[in-house]
Amino acid sequence: MVNALESISSVAEILDLLPAEEMQHMKRVGILVDCFTEKLLLCDLFNECLDTHKYFGRAAFYHDIGKVWIPNSILTKPDRLTKSERIIICDHPLYAQKLFTQIRQGLISGIPEYLFQLAMDSSLYHHEWWNGNGYPYGIKRYEIPLIARITSICDAFDAMTSTRIYCKGHSHEHAYQELKKCAGTQFDPELVSAFLLMRPDTAFYFNA
Template identity: 35%
Template sequence: MEESLKPFLLLSDAVIITDKNHRILDVNKAYEDITGYDREQILGFRAGILKTKLTSKSTYQDMYDALNQQLSWSGIFVNKKKSGELWHSSISITPFLINEDCYYVGVFRELEHLQDGIYIAEGRRSNIQAALLKVLAISCEIRDPAIEEHLTRVQQLTGQLVNAHNERLELGLSQDYVQSIVHASIMHDIGKSGVPEGILYKPGPLTSYERIIIEMHPLIGVDILEKVNAELDDDFFKEEFNIAKNIILSHHEKWDGSGYPHCLKESEIPLEARIVSVVDVYDALTSRRPYKEIWDRQKSLDFIREHRGTFFDPSIIDTFVQIV
């Protein structure tokens, strides 16, 4: 192996050096300690000896594309130790051209051993957040056997609407923010768990007293959310809970200020709440409720259009009509 590359083996992180065909030329002591493989066991093997199917094909393709152009590359791998144990690693690979021969120096850092705790891949983190928020939402509204279908429909249509609105108006919303809105939309009515069934499912008109109780459900929902958040006390759900709070509290506010509980109007209403309010009303209109029959799609859309600029944000209605 080229002598000028040997100083890399003195690094405290795990180091692997390969030739242009990705065959292992040398590793350092840290690499042996992490993987469980002795240096002499793996010299000459291809670096993929640690490879698992848990690292996406696109990650490997990105790596090969960069290295084939003799460019540096960094990313996250889920590898397998000699013992069979999985480990997540952040790796940076740098090509070196020496005497017309190409060598690759890979520097690994085991993410499980970082002081901040266990590493969770972005896709897995997102799936865990979505699943737990859904369980929490359904648990709060378990009295209604049809609630899961309603919540799922609201979540799916929210995803379509927020993405379409972001693209149509070129808002530049980050994918993390968009995904947080979709995850949190399922929480919009958790406060109804604090409303008596006799009021919640009353087939006839509500009295003024019953209406006051119904209009308390956003505040009840926020109280539930804050109690859960206080128990978790973890940044893992911080963004989702902040957005969920806005949706729960403000999805019954109206563009003209006639909504509840705080009579907010126009841009005072958080964007995520304005989006979910349209979806929630549309799904309520097109579903059977104790106090109403199912409206057909056209009648429901007509209602939505009629209240453009009064109940709903006009620009969101314009996007909604396009996708529905």
């Protein structure tokens, strides 16, 4: 995989290397982010994103692009990951940072300029926690860009409710309760409250 990436010059080529299951997850999260953000704006919440909100879903699609540097044997492993494998997985935002540096330098093409900052923020910071206990940078609260705080909730919701090779999906209700439980620690509590109130059109996005 590493050797294959050395000759790559576009984001499209990178995405082609990801397992189909990962691509489907990224698409679902992008759709859910788009839907949730639209509902936030309709309710006149979080006006800080008014200028760029229409791009949030498209940008959030790239949130896991750093996983292309994670061996497929780990990404598609049907059993529980070992401690060392989990550590490797947790490096994917750092790999994304390297990728976006290469994009900024013009070495890799494929992400439009209007999406660049949003896509980078989503991919670098979606595993940061509201209380500062996330990774890879340990930032907290409003240090975490809004798109990353939204992506974090949608990513977790999809991870909990989708059947993957290594686990069976939980019900939506289970996921809502888990989000509520982690509000104020892992997730922005105000965003979780809005997500639970709006329950943004989750019925259709699983078919993406």
